[in-house]
Amino acid sequence: MKQTLSLIAILAAYPALAEETRQLDAHEHGVGALNIAVDGTTLAMEFHAPGADIVGFEHAANSQEDRAAVDAAVATLAAPLDLFVLPAGAECSVTQASAELESEEDHEDHAADEDHEDHEDHEEHAEHDEHEEHADEAGHTEFHAEYTLNCANPEALTEITFAYFDTFENARELEVQVITASGAQAFEVERDAPVLDLRSQF
């Protein structure tokens, strides 16, 4: 009984402690990130880019136009093979794709959500209003997408052509990290040279 009580006490104190941790991801306009991991015939990709790169603004999408722009961007990001063109010989097909717009306050909530959902409820609401205003002033937003692909012939993955830069004109650079059986490597792909040579990786 005593133990249970102390456990409850710890749990109750927990969210209060969690709120003490403050952290923010780095955010650089013009620079997105693409992580690619290959295991056998499965290819997992993760994509992050600042809202400024994708839709040109990072304020909350209040107007009709802004919302339409965000929706269009999310739809475009959900089709990875049009943005990151893989060689036809690899015979890749998308098995799963999701894209979303993530703002900083979402981010914090997400992190908290994992641990203690019920506790947060009312507090979250109270906080939300505050954050919303915040977002209007200086908040940053990020687009985030995750893809799973199946490539029948992964040996043919010799390069990636980034049509991404043609689609999103504000994007200047993508930091690409690739994990294959031969280890992890980082690359920088820039608008001027939007082709990534992966031959050393396979």
Add this chain to the structure above:
Amino acid sequence: MILRLAIASLLARALTVGMTILAIALSVALFLGVEKVRTGAKASFADTISGTDLIVGARSGSVQLLLYSVFRIGNATNNVTWESYLDIAARPDVDWIVPISLGDSHRQFRVMGTTQGFFEHYRYRQGRPLEMSDGVVMDDLFDTVIGADVAKTLGYSVGDPIIVAHGLASFTEHKDQPFRVSGILEKTGTPVDRTVIVSMQAIEAIHVDWQSGAQIPGQSTPVEAIRQMDLEPKAVTAALVGVKSPLQTFALQRAINEYPEEPLLAILPGVALQELWGIVGIAETALLAVSVMVVVTALIGMMATIFSSLNERRREMAIFRAMGARPEVILGLLVLEAVLMAAVGTLLGLALLYVGLTIAQPIVDAAFGLWVPIDTPSMREILTLLAVIGASALVSLVPALRAYRISLADGMMVRT
């Protein structure tokens, strides 16, 4: 016709031509050798650690974490608490996790506390495991395994006692708990060679009577009592992590980087090594620049010999002209001779390189842990060789043009 003439003319001046070819061959061999060592060094560096998917430590910078966890250079900004370590170890996507605890030293070498897992999972040079050259992996609390350089420098062999010093450059030693060398590792060419490896529990054990960095006066727990103690570590310096599937690496990395209870950092060793190489890689460019200059010097030397040969060959050129050779033929002859010299020179240089590599490879590997691979010349090297030959043609144009202009008049004139 002109080719036969060129060859015959070169053979007629075998000695000077031979020296020129030798100069070119040596410079080409040097250039390619530097190139091989450069790529070998880069590969050896990148192969310092392989098979590890993530390195976890306190949040600092990726290069710094790599430096202290793998290269044992510098110090950790913070430790990772044992709770966080266990938290990460318990994650479903973690296949294996090996803790590393640094901070003590033995003479000039660092002491690293770890588990048996280190010997199973640490890989270097594209997946090579650590191997014992003598003895066995530690299995007693006070056993140590030492790297090849440690054994060589300090002259240790299996069974020798060693005393670990507290901290990195201090004179306070953990005298109460002497260790015994249980095994010596094979030379790897990685920082493991310069490391004294003990178990995690041993690190705790030697600090039993220590508080805030100093030994509590008069207190000394007997070794037997320490053996009975619960020696669960309170913190680790860093941890090597392997994931079940590479697909989970990024997700795990993000989860650790956003770990709310403690500021942690997870890095991809390959990417961090690349970043670090970007810093030390300037030396690489300097090396390359020096060897390019050597090749240029050899080519200019060749130009000088052609110039001086023009003098000897005044008559020859004039006779060619008198017999009806157009000045272009003279020009072509000289350029062709130069190209032939350069071609023979580069081929000889290539041969020199491979002979040299075959002899030096095992020596360099044993002495510096630098593995210089012997393989067929890369496309880049072949292009460089062709560039050398092309450059020789270009360089020889200078004396050839001179000959083109003056061959007839000059050769016909009788000089006194």
